[in-house]
Amino acid sequence: MSTGIVTTDLRKTFPARRWQGWRRRHVAPVAAVDGLSLRVPPGQVTGLLGLNGAGKTTTIRILSTLLRPTGGTVTVDGLDVVDHAREVRRRINVISGGERMVYDRLTARENLWYFGQLYDVPRARLRTRVGELLDLVGLTEAAQLPVERYSRGMRQRLVIARGLINDPAYLLLDEPTLGLDAPIAHQLRALIAQLAADGVGVLLTSHYLAEVEQLCRHVYLIARGSLVAQGSPAQLAGQTVRRHTVRLVLSVADPAVTAALRALAARHDAELIVDVDDGGRPRFALRHPEDLVGVVVTAVVQRGATIVGLTVTPPTLEDAILTLTDPAVMAR
Amino acid sequence: MGATFVRNWRITLRAYPWTYFVGTLATGVLTIGVSLLAYRAIGGGRVGASFTAATGSADYLGYVTVGAAALTFVTRMVLWVAKAQITEYREGTLESQLLTPARRLPYLVGVTAQALSTTAVEVTVLVAVASALGVRLSVPDPLVLLAAMVAATVAVVGMSVPLSALMLAAGEAHITQNTLFTAMALLCGFTFPTSYLPAAARWLGEALPVTWALRVLRAATLPGADVDPWPAFAVCLVLGGAYLLVGLSILPPAERRALHRSARA
Numbered sequence: 375m376s377t378g379i380v381t382t383d384l385r386k387t388f389p390a391r392r393w394q395g396w397r398r399r400h401v402a403p404v405a406a407v408d409g410l411s412l413r414v415p416p417g418q419v420t421g422l423l424g425l426n427g428a429g430k431t432t433t434i435r436i437l438s439t440l441l442r443p444t445g446g447t448v449t450v451d452g453l454d455v456v457d458h459a460r461e462v463r464r465r466i467n468v469i470s471g472g473e474r475m476v477y478d479r480l481t482a483r484e485n486l487w488y489f490g491q492l493y494d495v496p497r498a499r500l501r502t503r504v505g506e507l508l509d510l511v512g513l514t515e516a517a518q519l520p521v522e523r524y525s526r527g528m529r530q531r532l533v534i535a536r537g538l539i540n541d542p543a544y545l546l547l548d549e550p551t552l553g554l555d556a557p558i559a560h561q562l563r564a565l566i567a568q569l570a571a572d573g574v575g576v577l578l579t580s581h582y583l584a585e586v587e588q589l590c591r592h593v594y595l596i597a598r599g600s601l602v603a604q605g606s607p608a609q610l611a612g613q614t615v616r617r618h619t620v621r622l623v624l625s626v627a628d629p630a631v632t633a634a635l636r637a638l639a640a641r642h643d644a645e646l647i648v649d650v651d652d653g654g655r656p657r658f659a660l661r662h663p664e665d666l667v668g669v670v671v672t673a674v675v676q677r678g679a680t681i682v683g684l685t686v687t688p689p690t691l692e693d694a695i696l697t698l699t700d701p702a703v704m705a706r
Numbered sequence: 707m708g709a710t711f712v713r714n715w716r717i718t719l720r721a722y723p724w725t726y727f728v729g730t731l732a733t734g735v736l737t738i739g740v741s742l743l744a745y746r747a748i749g750g751g752r753v754g755a756s757f758t759a760a761t762g763s764a765d766y767l768g769y770v771t772v773g774a775a776a777l778t779f780v781t782r783m784v785l786w787v788a789k790a791q792i793t794e795y796r797e798g799t800l801e802s803q804l805l806t807p808a809r810r811l812p813y814l815v816g817v818t819a820q821a822l823s824t825t826a827v828e829v830t831v832l833v834a835v836a837s838a839l840g841v842r843l844s845v846p847d848p849l850v851l852l853a854a855m856v857a858a859t860v861a862v863v864g865m866s867v868p869l870s871a872l873m874l875a876a877g878e879a880h881i882t883q884n885t886l887f888t889a890m891a892l893l894c895g896f897t898f899p900t901s902y903l904p905a906a907a908r909w910l911g912e913a914l915p916v917t918w919a920l921r922v923l924r925a926a927t928l929p930g931a932d933v934d935p936w937p938a939f940a941v942c943l944v945l946g947g948a949y950l951l952v953g954l955s956i957l958p959p960a961e962r963r964a965l966h967r968s969a970r971a
Contacts (some may be wrong), residue, residue: 388966406969432969438805440965463807476797479717493707520720536802604816 377451379414385445388704406432408599416575421590430579431598434546438468467543469537471552478522482532493540507535526553544575583691597699610694618665618694623683627656631679720726734778734832741770760899763928768843772927773896775829780797787819787866792873795964818863850926850935856920861915864946867953871960905947918942
């Protein structure tokens with residue numbers, strides 16, 4: 375029996391209908407997931423990245439048994455998610471950012487108590503588990519308030535606690551830090567890392583790429599429902615054309631320096647952006663596959679200008695996503 | 707089941723003001739009040755021979771009061787049970803429900819148990835109001851009354867589950883529920899005997915378990931109506947059970963359809 379969540383050639387299409395005159399007619403179905411194969415092993419955080427509409431949320435809904443795949447298979451510890459949905463639900467849970475998922479009229483404690491019962495958590499265990507989770511997400515003091523009086527961040531923290539109520543073996547996180555204050559998001563990231571260290575298999579989608587780079591050992595990058603790349607965050611960043619960005623700020627504007635940098639950019643076929651910073655000082659950003667900081671600084675210093683700010687940004691995961699999911703690149 | 711029962715009571719106590727309770731009684735009180743006025747002011751306190759022939763009783767006010775109480779019971783129960791899942795869907799909690807390994811039937815039984823406890827209070831108050839208006843009900847046969855209550859519950863739950871699936875599949879509740887309420891009010895014999903209906907409408911009414919539950923209730927509460935309640939009780943259980951089975955079988959695809967709709971949104 376293979377452990378972990380395993381998808382093989384996973385497909386999901388949605389029927390589509392369009393208005394044609396007075397009637398709605400069926401048109402070609404829309405493929406949300408198209409031949410996706412991935413694995414979420416226990417004890418590590420796996421990333422699932424892609425632009426909006428890439429199929430991340432649909433994939434998570436299939437893995438969590440909410441949607442049935444149109445084709446392919448999904449197993450959780452060897453159990454098929456369609457044939458053994460109830461058993462799979464005992465082993466997994468989902469935390470979604472921006473979704474309701476809890477009852478507004480109930481308090482946090484009542485919500486957790488209710489969901490604990492739906493997951494058949496034994497009463498004695500549930501009593502301690504509810505207290506632990508309220509502590510964990512910092513809602514102990516607000517535990518007796520109806521959720522309708524919570525802020526968005528407090529509500530999201532309760533959604534996180536709900537997702538942990540059954541001690542899931544696998545946790546599917548769909549933008550879990552959406553709407554959270556920085557300290558709470560930081561705390562959640564630490565919690566995710568700890569859960570993985572304790573053996574929980576985590577699948578994470580997030581728009582905060584620093585979060586993915588920090589937490590994920592392995593990342594799947596998808597576009598239009600298909601896998602376009604996979605590897606560690608560093609490997610993914612390295613798969614793309616490197617784009618180093620050199621940013622520099624000068625003390626005063628100098629047309630000679632500007633002309634020199636424009637000529638340099640043209641010579642290297644680099645992208646140059648010229649503007650001013652908040653203090654009105656000239657600012658340059660030069661993007662190129664190679665690190666051009668040496669030639670840029672030489673050109674500026676040779677013309678007697680004073681550099682007051684200089685940064686070099688290496689290629690990032692964001693660059694990789696933008697490049698690898700570019701339709702032109704995908705077509706090649 | 708117990709968890710859902712407690713959850714629903716908590717939500718009800720926090721969500722609904724007492725004025726809502728008054729509003730739920732208004733239709734029943736109005737039905738009884740208008741019938742009372744018509745009976746006294748227009749009918750001169752007498753009913754026609756056709757009514758007596760159709761019902762086996764001349765107690766029109768008792769007939770209407772029991773019918774109004776039954777209509778209140780049925781509509782309130784349908785609103786609770788049939789709308790339970792579409793309410794979850796609209797409030798964004800259907801997904802978190804369906805993520806759990808909990809089965810649907812215990813959930814629906816929990817919703818039904820809470821609805822029964824609430825609706826029983828509403829019907830009791832309605833009957834008390836009718837009594838204050840001067841309606842005198844005969845003392846029912848307790849065994850037949852109990853059978854009538856069981857039949858009414860089975861009938862309502864049986865009809866509510868497929869209705870719940872329809873609401874989820876269609877993504878709307880008002881048209882579906884109001885169509886059913888209108889059909890029931892016309893076809894089931896709440897305020898007039900079904901024998902007054904055209905034959906086709908009468909057959910439609912016979913297909914609804916509520917019609918049979920109402921016959922058991924009439925047998926328990928209508929003086930002089932020498933009707934054997936048990937055949938109607940048996941038909942009600944069979945029909946209600948059949949509706950329930952159909953409902954439970956179409957509920958999962960309806961849930962998936964609702965999830966599809968939200969996934970595409």
